[in-house]
Amino acid sequence: MSLTAGSDPSVETGSGQLLVHMRSVLPGLAGALRQVGNVILEDPAWASRATIVELGERSGTSPATVTRFCRSVGLGGYTELRVGIATEIGRADQAGWEVGIGADVLPTDPIERVLRTLLAVDLQAMHETAAGLDLRTIEVVVDALVAARRVDFYGVGGSAAVFEDMQMRMHRIGIASWSWSDVHNGLTSAALLGRDDVAIGLSHSGRSKETVEMLAQAKASGAATVAITNFSTSPIAEVADHLLCTSVRETSYRSGEMSARHSQxxxxxxxxxxxAQRTHERAKDTFARTADAVAQHRTPYEPRGRSARPADPQRGA
Known part of the structure; x- marks a missing residue:
């Protein structure tokens, strides 16, 4: 899901993204509303058949709270909620996926099932992330990156490792960029940004204090700000001009942040x-020059069965 900060966090019934949307907004809901959402996500198939009274009872709330929950996620009422969940379950069945919390790894699972589960969970997360992206927002962010004087990337922990790769790739195609994981250095850089610059913060939870602080400083300095997170109502969304959301479910032995890598x-x-497309000629030239610069540090390839020693001119070829 991709929203411009401040927009209405609603979702169309039948879009196949209702449960994704619920997971994204759940942390920002009040306690009773969050209880309703948790019950739905724990067993979507049951929720698609339950009455509003049954859902209220199982969540320890009331039909009125269930109705408020529906409105909080952009739906008109409970009927629309049930139809949306049933539609998503049907699409997941066709694709061979599980819905709700998703497949998990058990201590007794053989390695083959671990592999299948891992592949299914990661592929589903990538498909759901792709389906939820607003390509208009992507276009706006790309325009800003192409025109930027410089680009700052902010992330801590696992997010920092993800951004190190992105920063290097952008640098190699001629986009002046820096990656910051230390909050003091990041704040210093953010303070020097201006209206011609772009700052991107990455936080799976959206609650990493250091990342939020660095992105907020960049925004205060006048830079265009972009947040990439799994939760559209998290604190990082409040300091972002543009919001890009992944769709990732936490599984056993892997935290949400670890599971998010592929989608990020x-x-x-x-x-x-x-x-790279927008800056094709420049990107092609700078990428070639950087490749040439490190070429001498690559070991030459020698096919198996052939000696790596130079040929003896006295013995012939």
Whole structure:
């Protein structure tokens, strides 16, 4: 899901993104509303058949709270909620996916099932992330990156590792960019940005204090700000001009942040390739020059069965 900060966080019934949207906005809802959402996400199939009274009872709330929950996620009422969930379950069944919390790895699972589960969960997260992206927002961000004087990337922990790769790739196609994980250095850089610059913050939870602070400073300095997160109502969304959301479910043995890597790279790869397209001639030239610069540090390839020693001129070829 991709929203411009401040827009209405609603979702169309039948879009196949209702449960994704719920997971995204759930942390920002009040306690009773969050209870309703948790019950739905724990067992979407049951929720699609339950009455409003049954859902209220299971969540320890009331029909009125369920109705408020529907409105809080952009739906007109409970009937629309049930139809949306049923539609998403049907589409997931056709694709061979599980809905709700998703497939998980058990301690007794054989390695083959672990592999299948891992592949299914990561592929589903990438498909859901791609389906939820607002390509108009992507275009706006790409325009800003192409025109930027410089680009700052802010992330801590696992997000910092993801951004190190992105920063290097952008630098290699001629986009002046820096990646900051230390909050003091990041704030210093953010303070020197201006209206011709872009700052992108990455935080799966959207609550990493250091990342939010760095992005907020960049915004205060006049830079265009972009947030990439799994939760559209998280604190980082409040300091972003443009919001790009992944759709990732936490599984056993992998935190949400660890599970998010593939979906985060999908969003970043899309931005990178779109920028490279827009700046084709420059990108092609700078990429070739950087490749030449490191070519001498690559070990020459020698096919197996052939000696790596130079031929003896006395013995002939």
């Amino acid at each position: 790279f999908l969003v970043l790869d899309l931005l990178y390739l779109a920028v």
